[in-house]
Amino acid sequence: MVRKLSAAATIVATLCCGSSASAQVAETQGDLRCLMVSMAMLSLEQPALRQAGMLSAMYYFGRLDGRTPGLDLETGLVGQIEAMSPEDIRATAGRCGNELKSRGEAMQEVGKRIQERSNALPDLPASD
Numbered sequence: 001m002v003r004k005l006s007a008a009a010t011i012v013a014t015l016c017c018g019s020s021a022s023a024q025v026a027e028t029q030g031d032l033r034c035l036m037v038s039m040a041m042l043s044l045e046q047p048a049l050r051q052a053g054m055l056s057a058m059y060y061f062g063r064l065d066g067r068t069p070g071l072d073l074e075t076g077l078v079g080q081i082e083a084m085s086p087e088d089i090r091a092t093a094g095r096c097g098n099e100l101k102s103r104g105e106a107m108q109e110v111g112k113r114i115q116e117r118s119n120a121l122p123d124l125p126a127s128d
Helices: 002-041 047-067 073-083 086-119
Strands: none
Touching (some): 002 086
16 A cells, blocks of 8 residues: 555656656747847847847846756757747747736836835935
8 A cells, every 4th residue: 555655656746847847848948949039139230129139138048047057058049049940930039029028017017016115115314
């Protein structure tokens, strides 16, 4: 009986961790693709698009570095570049843009709520 429970626990743990690991790999690949598209935007002529590319690249670099600090970015980026078709690149640009828009809106909402809360706080003394 104990052996059966132990085997069942091992299977559940393997399924749980295995799917978590594969989800992390998929998320990392998606972020590598977003970083690659963002970096490509840095060579565009329009200043607004270059700036958006820089902000996007920093965001996705931070996500990658936070999740997988030892990641070989060069190898990962080259692998994604080689695997992506022009259609994949367009779809990735749309997906990443929507994700950034959503995160930006969330950030604005947090900022708005913090501002509202800080209005109720006493003023802090000025520093020299």
